[in-house]
Amino acid sequence: MTTELTRDKAFFAFSPDVDPVVRVRQGDEVVLQTHDCFSGQLKTPADTLETLDWSITNPATGPVYIEGTKPGDLLRVDLLEVRATGPSVMVAVPDVGALGDVITEMETTILEHTDDAVVYKDRVKVTQKPMVGVIGVAPAEGEVPNSTPGGHGGNMDCTLVTTGASLYFTVGVEGALFGCGDMHAVMGDGEVVICGAETPGIVRMVPQVVDITGLPTPFLENDELVAVIASAETVDEAYKMALYRMHGFLTDVAGMSTNDAAMLMSLTGDLKFCQVVDPLMTVRFEFPKYVLKEFGFEMPR
Amino acid sequence: MTTELTRDKAFFAFSPDVDPVVRVRQGDEVVLQTHDCFSGQLKTPADTLETLDWSITNPATGPVYIEGTKPGDLLRVDLLEVRATGPSVMVAVPDVGALGDVITEMETTILEHTDDAVVYKDRVKVTQKPMVGVIGVAPAEGEVPNSTPGGHGGNMDCTLVTTGASLYFTVGVEGALFGCGDMHAVMGDGEVVICGAETPGIVRMVPQVVDITGLPTPFLENDELVAVIASAETVDEAYKMALYRMHGFLTDVAGMSTNDAAMLMSLTGDLKFCQVVDPLMTVRFEFPKYVLKEFGFEMPR
Numbered sequence: 001m002t003t004e005l006t007r008d009k010a011f012f013a014f015s016p017d018v019d020p021v022v023r024v025r026q027g028d029e030v031v032l033q034t035h036d037c038f039s040g041q042l043k044t045p046a047d048t049l050e051t052l053d054w055s056i057t058n059p060a061t062g063p064v065y066i067e068g069t070k071p072g073d074l075l076r077v078d079l080l081e082v083r084a085t086g087p088s089v090m091v092a093v094p095d096v097g098a099l100g101d102v103i104t105e106m107e108t109t110i111l112e113h114t115d116d117a118v119v120y121k122d123r124v125k126v127t128q129k130p131m132v133g134v135i136g137v138a139p140a141e142g143e144v145p146n147s148t149p150g151g152h153g154g155n156m157d158c159t160l161v162t163t164g165a166s167l168y169f170t171v172g173v174e175g176a177l178f179g180c181g182d183m184h185a186v187m188g189d190g191e192v193v194i195c196g197a198e199t200p201g202i203v204r205m206v207p208q209v210v211d212i213t214g215l216p217t218p219f220l221e222n223d224e225l226v227a228v229i230a231s232a233e234t235v236d237e238a239y240k241m242a243l244y245r246m247h248g249f250l251t252d253v254a255g256m257s258t259n260d261a262a263m264l265m266s267l268t269g270d271l272k273f274c275q276v277v278d279p280l281m282t283v284r285f286e287f288p289k290y291v292l293k294e295f296g297f298e299m300p301r
Numbered sequence: 302m303t304t305e306l307t308r309d310k311a312f313f314a315f316s317p318d319v320d321p322v323v324r325v326r327q328g329d330e331v332v333l334q335t336h337d338c339f340s341g342q343l344k345t346p347a348d349t350l351e352t353l354d355w356s357i358t359n360p361a362t363g364p365v366y367i368e369g370t371k372p373g374d375l376l377r378v379d380l381l382e383v384r385a386t387g388p389s390v391m392v393a394v395p396d397v398g399a400l401g402d403v404i405t406e407m408e409t410t411i412l413e414h415t416d417d418a419v420v421y422k423d424r425v426k427v428t429q430k431p432m433v434g435v436i437g438v439a440p441a442e443g444e445v446p447n448s449t450p451g452g453h454g455g456n457m458d459c460t461l462v463t464t465g466a467s468l469y470f471t472v473g474v475e476g477a478l479f480g481c482g483d484m485h486a487v488m489g490d491g492e493v494v495i496c497g498a499e500t501p502g503i504v505r506m507v508p509q510v511v512d513i514t515g516l517p518t519p520f521l522e523n524d525e526l527v528a529v530i531a532s533a534e535t536v537d538e539a540y541k542m543a544l545y546r547m548h549g550f551l552t553d554v555a556g557m558s559t560n561d562a563a564m565l566m567s568l569t570g571d572l573k574f575c576q577v578v579d580p581l582m583t584v585r586f587e588f589p590k591y592v593l594k595e596f597g598f599e600m601p602r
Contacts, residue, residue: 090568092560098544099563107560121561124595126569190572190586192544193563235536239577243399243493259393259408260422262400262494267391268427271491273572273584276540283574285491294425 001025003064007033007200010059010181014136014152015143016173020065023175026208029080032061034181036198037133042089045108049093058146058155060134062179066207071140073171073209074217077178081204082163084130084185086113088197090120097194097277111185111197118185118197126186132161132203133182133196136218140172146181148279149231153218155182156229156282157191157275160220168210168219178207191275212300214252216245221299225288231280239271242285250287254297264291302326308334308501311360311482315437315453316444317474321366324476327509330381333362335482337499338434343390346409350394359447359456361435363480367508372441374472374510375518378479382505383464385431385486387414389498391421398495398578412486412498419486419498427487433462433504434483434497437519441473447482449580450532454519456483457530457583458492458576461521469511469520479508492576513601515553517546522600526589532581540572543586551588555598565592 009021024030039056041047069075088111094103111118117125134146136153149156153169161167169176180203187196220227228249230241246269250261268291274282292298310322325331340357342348370376389412395404412419418426435447437454450457454470462468470477481504488497521528529550531542547570551562569592575583593599 090564092563097563097567098541099548099566102545102548102559103563105560107564109564120565120568124565124569124592126592186568188567188570188572190540190544190570191567192570192572193567195564196568235540239491239536239574240399243491244403247400247403258403259406262393262398262404263391263408263410263496264421264425265400266398266489266492266494267421267487267497268425269489269491269493271489271493271574271577273540273574276572291425291427 002029002031004031005033005061007035007061009061010035011063011179012059013143013145014138014154016138016141017143018063018177020063020175020177023065023067025067027206029204029206030064032180032203034061034183034201034203035059036089036200037182038198040200042108045110048106048108049091058134058182060146060179060181063177064179065175066178069171069176069209070174071171074212074215075137075169075171075176076208076210077167078206079163079165079203080206082130082132084128084183084199084201086185086199087111088118088185088199090195090197092193098192113185128185130162130201131159131184131187132180133157133184135161135167135180137169137171138173138177149282150280155278156218158229158284159187159189160222160227164222166221168215168217170217189273191277194277210300212253216249225286227284227286229274229282229284231282233280235276235281235283238281238283242283246285246287254292254295256295303330303332305332306334306362308336308362310362311336312364312480313360314444314446315439315455317439317442319364319478321364321476321478324366324368326368328507330505330507331365333481333504335362335484335502335504336360337390337501338483339499341501343409345411349407349409350392359435359483361447361480361482364478365480366476367479370472370477370510371475372472375513375516376438376470376472376477377509377511378468379507380464380466380504381507383431383433385429385484385500385502387486387500388412389419389486389500391496391498393494399493414486429486431463431502432460432485432488433481434458434485436462436468436481438470438472439474439478450583451581456579457519459530459585460488460490461523461528465523467522469516469518471518490574492578495578511601513554517550526587528585528587530575530583530585532583534581536577536582536584539582539584543584547586547588555593555596557596
């Protein structure tokens with residue numbers, strides 16, 4: 001059975017207190033239409049952040065109540081498809097983002113989509129690599145605005161969150177209260193002016209509770225690699241979190257020795273930036289699956 | 302004319318006060334044999350850091366006096382070949398590197414080389430991607446130990462420093478006093494336990510003074526992209542330096558507008574880690590050449 005949610009079913013903070021808009025069963029496909037991060041308010045270059053209704057920025061479609069999930073469960077979300085439907089929008093804003101103090105004039109630009117690219121100012125065709133910026137579950141308590149990443153997921157802006165990836169989250173409340181949005185047709189690692197090609201889109205996903213003791217979340221898997229994603233107030237804090245969590249995964253879950261895990265992280269793993277412009281900074285550490293396989297470990301399916 | 306330097310011609314700090322071992326002409330090929338970062342002292346698992354002569358670690362082959370270079374010149378070094386000759390060595394050391402406090406037992410492991418891979422403990426074959434860890438010129442004054450990266454280059458541990466890359470440095474003293482070493486047969490971004498596959502090797506390069514006003518150095522170019530490389534006490538400082546320098550390059554050198562440079566950095570550029578384990582931390586920002594071309598800019602040759 002497939003459940004489809006339109007993009008008007010949006011929420012703006014991950015929280016136990018936001019009522020779910022739909023209930024789905026584990027293993028069933030869910031199709032989520034998503035808004036761009038401005039809820040579609042910027043349609044032409046004349047639409048700038050000055051006239052924006054900020055209360056409806058960073059929408060996520062949902063929350064989706066996933067039946068049979070309870071606090072502490074490990075939820076795997078398989079992304080069957082992440083498709084950008086366009087058009088995309090980008091903004092440059094004085095004092096905003098990691099380059100805000102060189103930007104003096106606010107600007108909005110619309111990027112039309114071709115089959116496989118977005119077009120920047122009729123000048124540069126950039127191949128699409130659609131990805132989901134905001135994705136997660138409700139935390140056990142409190143509320144986290146969708147602008148902010150954290151242990152529950154949220155605005156991680158990780159370019160690996162795309163078709164074929166599986167995300168793992170620790171369920172905070174009964175039903176998980178999953179949601180996602182903030183798709184980018186393409187974005188560079190860092191997202192330095194606070195946006196990629198911000199686009200509406202469609203996400204097809206299947207949720208499933210799985211049993212892997214000790215998996216550090218948020219965690220990501222695709223055909224080639226596994227990755228931990230960590231967010232903190234500074235990049236220096238975030239990268240240390242990512243390193244220790246990956247080392248913990250390799251030793252405690254994958255069964256490698258302390259030194260093998262550390263040396264193979266140094267030799268074959270990659271520490272990478274996700275974004276440096278949200279209220280917390282996000283990095284990831286990627287580790288290749290072929291190495292895990294040589295140590296007799298495969299992610300359970 | 303080709304000049305060849307054997308790996309016993311090594312120095313341990315970039316400084317105006319280290320005498321050059323050879324003089325070469327611009328445009329001539331120079332072949333540098335390089336030691337591994339331990340000067341070949343670790344030959345078996347029984348050789349540990351406890352018995353190491355630290356005064357000869359991080360050797361660079363040189364210094365090479367490049368005729369006709371003077372302070373303020375922009376020196377381009379074309380890397381014709383970066384070849385790892387093996388075997389490689391890795392170490393894990395308590396309290397050293399970004400994972401030092403989980404490592405309790407010192408360990409040395411030797412990685413034999415096959416044609417295109419290194420072999421970790423007879424268990425994991427890792428495809429070689431040879432790169433040079435230490436590369437640079439003497440600073441205008443003072444001395445910088447080879448363990449440390451900076452504006453002169455040095456221990457940047459950037460995985461892009463490989464066959465086909467061109468590096469740009471600002472000459473600090475007459476003759477430039479170029480050198481390189483610390484090759485890795487392969488290394489992950491981050492270099493989290495302080496080493497990759499540390500190997501002896503051979504670097505074939507051609508030095509040439511070029512005229513590009515305002516290029517932020519150290520700067521790197523390959524077929525696909527340009528990159529700025531920035532080092533600072535924290536990653537948070539280093540990434541900001543990298544962003545501003547790339548933005549400065551795109552506006553002042555490549556002629557893009559402030560907003561186009563910033564938005565296209567966000568859309569098509571990547572902020573990446575080089576290493577987080579040296580006395581200063583190093584990051585790079587990569588920007589694709591095809592975008593520069595659409596703005597009518599190509600790196601002069």
